[in-house]
Structure formats: structure tokens, C-alpha cells
Amino acid sequence: MNNKLTQLLSTKQKDILTLYFTAGFPKLESTISILKGLDSTDVDIIEVGIPFTDPVADGPVIQKSNTVALKNGITLPLLFKQLQEVNISKPIVLMGYFNQFLQFGAEQFCTQCKAANVSGLIIPDLPIAYFNTHYKELFDSNNLHNHYLITPQTSDERIREIDNISTSFIYAVADNSITGNTKDFNDAQVAYFKRIAMLKLKSPIQFGFGIYNNATFSKVCQYGHGGIIGSSFIKALEKGNSITDFVKNIRG
Amino acid sequence: MSRYTIDSEGFYGEFGGAFIPEMLVPNIQELQENYENIINSEAFKKEFISLLKNYVGRPSPLYYANNLSTHYNTTIFLKREDVNHTGSHKVNNTIGQVLIAKHLGKKYIIAETGAGQHGVATATVCALMNIKCKVFMGAKDVERQSSNYNRMNMLGAEVIPVTSGSKTLKDATNEALRYWIANPNAYYLIGSAIGPHPYPDMVTKLQSVIGDEIKQQLTNEYQQNKPNYVIACVGGGSNAAGSFYSFLEDEDVKLIGAEAHGKGEETGKSAATLNLGKKGVIHGCMTYLMQNKDGQIKEPYSISAGLDYPGIGPLHAHLYRTNRAQYIPVSDKEALKAAYFLTQKEGIIPALESAHALGVLEKLSFKKKDIVVVTLSGKGDKDIETYIKNSVK
Numbered sequence: 001m002n003n004k005l006t007q008l009l010s011t012k013q014k015d016i017l018t019l020y021f022t023a024g025f026p027k028l029e030s031t032i033s034i035l036k037g038l039d040s041t042d043v044d045i046i047e048v049g050i051p052f053t054d055p056v057a058d059g060p061v062i063q064k065s066n067t068v069a070l071k072n073g074i075t076l077p078l079l080f081k082q083l084q085e086v087n088i089s090k091p092i093v094l095m096g097y098f099n100q101f102l103q104f105g106a107e108q109f110c111t112q113c114k115a116a117n118v119s120g121l122i123i124p125d126l127p128i129a130y131f132n133t134h135y136k137e138l139f140d141s142n143n144l145h146n147h148y149l150i151t152p153q154t155s156d157e158r159i160r161e162i163d164n165i166s167t168s169f170i171y172a173v174a175d176n177s178i179t180g181n182t183k184d185f186n187d188a189q190v191a192y193f194k195r196i197a198m199l200k201l202k203s204p205i206q207f208g209f210g211i212y213n214n215a216t217f218s219k220v221c222q223y224g225h226g227g228i229i230g231s232s233f234i235k236a237l238e239k240g241n242s243i244t245d246f247v248k249n250i251r252g
Numbered sequence: 253m254s255r256y257t258i259d260s261e262g263f264y265g266e267f268g269g270a271f272i273p274e275m276l277v278p279n280i281q282e283l284q285e286n287y288e289n290i291i292n293s294e295a296f297k298k299e300f301i302s303l304l305k306n307y308v309g310r311p312s313p314l315y316y317a318n319n320l321s322t323h324y325n326t327t328i329f330l331k332r333e334d335v336n337h338t339g340s341h342k343v344n345n346t347i348g349q350v351l352i353a354k355h356l357g358k359k360y361i362i363a364e365t366g367a368g369q370h371g372v373a374t375a376t377v378c379a380l381m382n383i384k385c386k387v388f389m390g391a392k393d394v395e396r397q398s399s400n401y402n403r404m405n406m407l408g409a410e411v412i413p414v415t416s417g418s419k420t421l422k423d424a425t426n427e428a429l430r431y432w433i434a435n436p437n438a439y440y441l442i443g444s445a446i447g448p449h450p451y452p453d454m455v456t457k458l459q460s461v462i463g464d465e466i467k468q469q470l471t472n473e474y475q476q477n478k479p480n481y482v483i484a485c486v487g488g489g490s491n492a493a494g495s496f497y498s499f500l501e502d503e504d505v506k507l508i509g510a511e512a513h514g515k516g517e518e519t520g521k522s523a524a525t526l527n528l529g530k531k532g533v534i535h536g537c538m539t540y541l542m543q544n545k546d547g548q549i550k551e552p553y554s555i556s557a558g559l560d561y562p563g564i565g566p567l568h569a570h571l572y573r574t575n576r577a578q579y580i581p582v583s584d585k586e587a588l589k590a591a592y593f594l595t596q597k598e599g600i601i602p603a604l605e606s607a608h609a610l611g612v613l614e615k616l617s618f619k620k621k622d623i624v625v626v627t628l629s630g631k632g633d634k635d636i637e638t639y640i641k642n643s644v645k
Contacts, residue, residue: 052547052548053417053548053549054417054422054423054426054534054549056273056426056429056430056433056535057273057275057430057433059430060416063416063417067417070548075546076546076547097533098271098533099532099533099534099541099543099547099549100546100547100548101547102531102532102533102547103530103532103543103545103546103547104546104547124273124274125271125272125273125533125536126271127269127270127271127272129261130269130271148274149273149274149275150274151274151275151277153275153277153278153436154274154277154278173274173275176275176433176434176435176436177433177434178430178433178434
């Protein structure tokens, strides 16, 4: 079976919109309705967060959604079951922390991803070198992409290294911060966006962190290939706002 | 290379490493590349040793506990970290790391704290060295340990109560890491031998003054070659790591860690990570941790706020796995009993943490001629209320 993310990235090079939501939030069964809801919009990639007790790279909004989802009773086996119940046409990427992956068992995790038609993973606390030695083959054999992060602090040299080994998009953290900021981009951030654009990398760039509306999304799309929105979508879901309207507003 | 030291990636065997998000890579790399050179430099050593001597009051006594020895029919020495300035071993590490931060040109310090001992030690050294500091403390701990909270404020630290998650040490650590991600100019002063490489090795080396002194004092003051046992309590494990470090290669010295067993396994209220936990990743390192089958991190329990951490330093995970050290669970009750016993026999009120190490004395049988060293990591002033509330006749 083809990897949906590979297909998407080979045909679409700009304005790629990824929306993140936390599995099992606001209700345990919300995973399914949100997936279906997003599938009928013109979002490009769906990123599903695996709730964790200690999400170190996440800000208060996503932390809270994690806590609520865990209270609702979400677990990895349940999430995989939910993913298999729906037939989603868009590529799905799972985001979670390394300990969950480790406890579930790397092989079983990857097999389940394949069965659930997941295209790739984002594991922010899994270092690149450790991934290459321990899991690269396993990912390849299950047709899964791993996604690497870069930040304003990452040197050009390291960005090029990451670009060389990346098989999918690079997740460019837009801000020296955790997720969930809602302020305008400052000069340093814009300079960083420009620096990335100037490197003319082979991998598509998806900016994430601090992207929350049409203005910030459009801005990062000028420099990269798209943007990832999480916290502000979680807030909209919590309020019970329409998913279609949310996507329309971002697209402008 | 010894089998008990880290490899080039910061692993003790299969434990350790640096499992950190990319946002922290530059900061951690800077520290990885520089900490050994700084620690080994003459300038650092001179300042560190001088402060340990004149400010902390080292060497701390190695006290021959005659009454305890008679009772247990063996030879017991107490390594008195409780008489250090600020009342525990924590200050050895904070002095060392504040000096390292200064060598790296860092302008301010952030730290996490549970019971507040590390927070106080950090705030103290920052006051001394005129460097700004921010301490993250779980909101629940702020309430439970108000005197340490007040001490930190008086010392000029900005204490930030953490209201995320379970509002205790692990959440304070998460919040400090989040703050560091957003403020990479800060220096993160971790209080135990935990966290991503190089912290476990760096903290162990800074605390190794404890074991070095034990070795020298046994030889010089008591004409003893080496101990048969070194016993210390383990939360994250910095005082134990510091006590064990000088003896790791002496395979005939038995190393014993006391883990906090709370109310016992059957109640689910324990903090005995090695005895009850499983291998995993917490706060940037591969180690043992208390978790459920889904890999969600469990909130540990102990009567002692300094031992209720869900992980453990990777050196201890390695010593446990290789059987170099033994880790014995000691319950709340056993620790309280041991604290009262020491107080009445020797006139020393130990910290609740250290009382767990004393609890081990009841659980092992010693020969008359055995030399048993117990590290008394801290003093019990902060625990008086708990002792009164749970008095042991």
C-alpha cells in the first residue's frame, strides 16, 4: 500500500495545512468524529496526539487536553482501535512521547500503525541518532515516516544533516517555546523563517508552534510549505465550534 | 573505561543517554562538551574546594556511632552530610553547578525542587554568588513545605508554584524543562543525579566528595582500609551516587540503596522505583520508572517528600541491573522507627530521607567486625511536624 503522506507531498508543495488534535478529547469517542470531520474539510494532514501524563514540549492547552483525555480513559490500544474503525482518506501522523512507544513495544507499535493506515510518527524526545540505530529499519519495513524537528537554535549544518536523512516533511518549530503561543511573529522569528527558506532544502518544511490563525498560517507559508496548528484547534474543539468553520477561517 | 562509568553517549550500560526534544539540544550539547573540562580545571577546583571547606564546612564528620554499634553488634559510622550549611548534601551539587554556570557565562539559574532542600541550596548559593534564580515547586509541595518556601523567598529566589499535573516534583521538573525550552539563556540546575546526559554524571562527580571523604577519614582517623558496607537513601539518588562513587571498583564493598516503600506494595503507595518500576524514559534519560502498562508515569508516594520521585538516576539503574548494588525498600513506618531510634541513641535527628538508610540496619545482619557506613544525607528540622504527628514510642 502506498504511503498517503508520500503521495500528498509529491503532489502538493505549498499551503499544506496540518491540524493537530489530542485523541480522546474532549470526549473519549471524539477521536472518531473529529477524524471524520477533518476528512471532509480541505485540511491536508491530520496529526493525532497520543495523550501522556508528562508532555514536556507542550504548553498548557495541550497539557490540559492530555489530562482530560487520560481521565476519559484513552489508551494506545483503544486509539489504534478507533483509528481502524474509520476510513480516512487523508494522511494521518501520530505524535507521542518516547516512553509510550517503548512500553507498547516498538514492533507492535509500528505494526499497529500500519494496520491503522498511519503514515508517520512524531516523537519529539526520540533523538535522531538513537532512532537510526534502533528503529529506522522497523519504520522502513512498515512504510512509516519519522519526522524530525528543527528549531531557531538549530545550526545550518545540523539542519542540512536532518534534511539528508528526512523522508518526509521537516517539523520546523517556529518559536523558542512550547506549544500554544498566540502572539505575532517577532523579527527574530521572521529572520529564522528566511534562513530556512534560503537553505533550499530538499524536504518540505512545515512550521509549527505559535501558528493559530489565517495571518500566522499565511505568513509561514511564504517561507515554507505549510503550517501545523494545534492549541487553537483544541480550544475550538473544547468550545464545540464547527471544524469546517475553523478550517475555512485558517484558509481565509 | 570502567563498567560503571558512562560511555561517549552518556550511557551507563543500557541506562542514561539524552532523550530530549530538539529544542534542548543546543543547551545540552554545550554542557556535554564543557562540563568535564570545567570540573577538571584548576580554577574550578580551587574555588569549589575552598567553598566546600569554608562555606559548607567540609569535610563533614565521619562519626563513629558507639551506641548504634553496640545495639547492632557491629561497627557503624555515620557520614554527617546533615551538618553541611543548608542542612543536607544538596549544597555540594549546587555550589558546583553554579560555578559551572558562571564558567559558561550564564546569567541566571533555574531549578526544580520537591521538598525544597535543593531549592534552598540553590537559592543560598545564588545569593552568595549574586546570580538570579527561579525555582519551580509543585503547588502541593509549597503547601506541605512552607518553611522551605519561605526560606527561598527570603534568600531572594523567585519561587514559582507549579499547578500542572499532580503539582509535585515531577511536574516542577516538567515545568522547569518547559521554561528552559522557552528561555535557552538560563542554566538549568538539576538537583539530583537524574535527567539527560551529562547531568547524572556531572551531579555524581560533584557529590563524589562524600565517598572520597569517607575513604580518607576511615584511613586517616580510624586506620581502616575500607568499609564492608556503604548505605544511603535513594530518591533520584544523588547522595547515594556520591557515597558509592569512590567504591564502585572495590567490588568487595557492598553498596546498599534504601528506596522509599511508603505504605507498602499492596497499597499502591510506594516510591520504590527499582523494586516496582520498569525500564523507560523520564525527564530525558533511560532508566527505571514507576509507570502503568500504557507507559503513563505514576505518582509515587512516600512520607518523605525528598524520595517521592517516579524515576531514579541511571547510574543506580545500572548498578541494580548489574547487581553491583542492592536496593532495599524501607517503608514509612520503618523509617520513622529508625529516626526515633537514632535520635534517642545518638542525639541526632535525621531527615526523613536519611531515616530510610538507617532503616536498612534492621534488615541486614552484620558481623561484629564489619565496617558499616551510613550516609546521613540531611537533618530532620524540616520534618519535625511529621515526626510529632507520627510519634514512635
